[in-house]
Amino acid sequence: MISDTVxxxxxxxxxxxxxxxxxxxQWQRAQAREARAQFxxxxxxxxxxxxxxxxxxxxxxxxxxxxxxxxxxSRLTQVNLLLLRRSPFLRPDEQEWAQAFAQHxxxxxxxxxxxxxxGQSDSEWWHTTAPGPPSMGVLATAAGELxxxxxxxxxxxxxxxxxxxx
Numbered sequence: 001m002i003s004d005t006v007x008x009x010x011x012x013x014x015x016x017x018x019x020x021x022x023x024x025x026q027w028q029r030a031q032a033r034e035a036r037a038q039f040x041x042x043x044x045x046x047x048x049x050x051x052x053x054x055x056x057x058x059x060x061x062x063x064x065x066x067x068x069x070x071x072x073x074s075r076l077t078q079v080n081l082l083l084l085r086r087s088p089f090l091r092p093d094e095q096e097w098a099q100a101f102a103q104h105x106x107x108x109x110x111x112x113x114x115x116x117x118x119g120q121s122d123s124e125w126w127h128t129t130a131p132g133p134p135s136m137g138v139l140a141t142a143a144g145e146l147x148x149x150x151x152x153x154x155x156x157x158x159x160x161x162x163x164x165x166x
């Protein structure tokens with residue numbers, strides 16, 4: 001028969017092993033939870049940076065129309081580099097939306113400036129019976145897409161900040 005000392009030793013060993021395994025499991029869960037929280041924080045920061053960069057790009061485009069020089073390529077380059085740098089924290093659709101947003105801002109700027117170069121001011125055709133400029137349909141489409149993308153990105157950013165969406 002097994003002595004009482006051996007039985008107590010075996011039970012102690014099994015209890016220690018079980019307690020160690022449970023502790024290790026809890027530690028791994030805590031580490032995973034901490035990593036998820038850190039990733040979520042970085043994701044919120046990334047979306048905030050992208051939102052602000054795109055807003056700055058659009059603001060620069062809108063103000064440059066009244067002040068003269070075209071939207072600086074450096075701003076667009078900064079947005080593209082930001083998207084590359086923060087891509088691990090952005091979903092593919094968010095990256096696509098942000099890239100399309102920047103593209104539409106640039107397209108709108110280019111079309112409006114092309115109209116001005118043709119000698120037709122922005123609103124001149126509107127106040128007369130002259131037909132609208134040929135680029136008006138493209139411009140309206142780009143502006144509509146820009147508004148849609150702004151809404152999509154804004155909703156996603158708000159949802160991530162609230163914690164509704166990862």
